Amino acid sequence: MKKVGIVGWRGMVGSVLMERMITENDFKRFTPLFFTTSQAGQQAPDVGIKTPPLVDAYDIDQLLDMDIILSCQGGSYTEEIRPKLAAKNWDGYWIDAASTLRMDDKSIIVLDPVNRKVIDNALSDGIKNYIGGNCTVSLMLMALGGLFENNLIEWLTSMTYQAASGAGAKNMEELVAQMQTIGNMASPVLENPASAILDLDKNVIETMRSNDFPVQNWAVPLAASLIPWIDRAMDNGQTREEWKGFVETNKIIGRSDNPIPIDGQCVRIGSMRCHSQAFTIKLKKNVPLNEIQAMLAENNDWVKVVPNSKEDSIKDLTPAAVTGTLTVPVGRIRKMNLGDDYLTAFSVGDQLLWGAAEPLRRILNIIL
Ligand SMILES: NC(=O)C1=CN([C@@H]2O[C@H](COP(=O)(O)OP(=O)(O)OC[C@H]3O[C@@H](n4cnc5c(N)ncnc54)[C@H](OP(=O)(O)O)[C@@H]3O)[C@@H](O)[C@H]2O)C=CC1
Numbered sequence: 608m609k610k611v612g613i614v615g616w617r618g619m620v621g622s623v624l625m626e627r628m629i630t631e632n633d634f635k636r637f638t639p640l641f642f643t644t645s646q647a648g649q650q651a652p653d654v655g656i657k658t659p660p661l662v663d664a665y666d667i668d669q670l671l672d673m674d675i676i677l678s679c680q681g682g683s684y685t686e687e688i689r690p691k692l693a694a695k696n697w698d699g700y701w702i703d704a705a706s707t708l709r710m711d712d713k714s715i716i717v718l719d720p721v722n723r724k725v726i727d728n729a730l731s732d733g734i735k736n737y738i739g740g741n742c743t744v745s746l747m748l749m750a751l752g753g754l755f756e757n758n759l760i761e762w763l764t765s766m767t768y769q770a771a772s773g774a775g776a777k778n779m780e781e782l783v784a785q786m787q788t789i790g791n792m793a794s795p796v797l798e799n800p801a802s803a804i805l806d807l808d809k810n811v812i813e814t815m816r817s818n819d820f821p822v823q824n825w826a827v828p829l830a831a832s833l834i835p836w837i838d839r840a841m842d843n844g845q846t847r848e849e850w851k852g853f854v855e856t857n858k859i860i861g862r863s864d865n866p867i868p869i870d871g872q873c874v875r876i877g878s879m880r881c882h883s884q885a886f887t888i889k890l891k892k893n894v895p896l897n898e899i900q901a902m903l904a905e906n907n908d909w910v911k912v913v914p915n916s917k918e919d920s921i922k923d924l925t926p927a928a929v930t931g932t933l934t935v936p937v938g939r940i941r942k943m944n945l946g947d948d949y950l951t952a953f954s955v956g957d958q959l960l961w962g963a964a965e966p967l968r969r970i971l972n973i974i975l
């Protein structure tokens with residue numbers, strides 16, 4: 608059996624990955640060795656089979672012994688370790704959640720329900736680096752795969768509503784702490800049946816603007832607000848998250864040389880771990896709505912077309928409904944007032960599943 612080194616298994620993405628791998632009995636297919644940057648010698652996680660104690664993730668000799676290394680440890684680990692393995696002519700497969708190597712010529716961004724052909728070609732060409740895509744990009748492609756597959760998109764915009772989990776575990780905790788602070792401070796007003804709504808409103812905004820409000824991680828309130836900026840600035844006014852929407856999407860579908868224009872605004876909202884996106888899509892031609900819905904539904908096993916009704920949209924097309932599932936609902940599908948070749952749609956997806964862990968789990972199985 609192949610030896611697979613797993614690094615970053617107890618982080619947020621890594622934990623979701625472990626859950627999925629246990630559920631799918633993946634650990635029966637290879638010999639795992641668990642690495643750590645901080646807990647060498649301690650017990651490895653219980654994955655249903657006997658495994659040795661945790662190994663130091665900076666021990667190059669131990670890493671060199673692996674056939675495959677799967678890292679959810681983060682970009683700085685990748686930057687430090689991947690070149691050291693290459694310098695020693697390590698010939699194994701490197702699977703990674705971090706963005707560091709995504710745009711590298713010698714790497715493939717993996718999302719096999721969408722780009723299995725690209726992956727298969729890369730495997731036969733001897734490519735060794737297989738990297739999970741940006742969560743927003745992967746979730747968009749899972750939702751709109753049918754339109755990309757049928758080459759119907761002239762350009763598109765994606766306006767995002769991104770969850771706290773994309774910024775990490777501490778930020779998720781702080782979002783809930785912000786909610787708790789708002790709730791605690793407002794409870795005397797809420798519990799007084801005679802209080803006026805403007806008293807509640809004033810109470811909440813005063814809490815959010817107070818110096819005691821917990822903002823160490825977000826820098827500003829997110830609960831009862833939003834943050835219209837994700838990641839760092841690029842030179843052209845985009846954020847890096849917005850930039851990834853264009854470059855990563857086109858790389859995944861193998862169109863970097865003839866890219867589809869994609870742009871939009873990425874916004875952080877107070878959802879826990881589901882990213883949502885509202886699309887404006889310029890179609891190459893006028894295609895009837897029922898054909899579009901059929902193409903979307905047929906593209907992969909996880910996309911689910913939601914009828915454009917209030918009842919269905921509020922039931923099935925929300926983070927509350929989707930969190931913890933692999934389903935990627937896409938709804939609010941209709942032609943726009945702009946013209947018959949302008950389509951709008953809205954999708955939701957768990958950014959730790961199809962947005963992060965699931966493509967890695969699947970590429971591991973493909974390589975195995
Ligand atoms: N968060 C996301 O939405 C997405 C993240 N990614 C990428 O995945 C990579 C990992 O991200 P993420 O999972 O958020 O990183 P985390 O910060 O959750 O985990 C990274 C590492 O931190 C160490 N760590 C230290 N303290 C703790 C603790 N209390 N609990 C758990 N782990 C701890 C662990 O390493 P050790 O055991 O060695 O100490 C762990 O492997 C990054 O490159 C990120 O860009 C990709 C897609 C989405």
Ligand SMILES: N[C@@H](CC(=O)OP(=O)(O)O)C(=O)O
Binds near residue numbers: 706
């Ligand atoms: N930037 C994403 C999360 C993430 O980790 O993205 P990437 O894998 O591209 O660095 C977000 O904040 O929602």
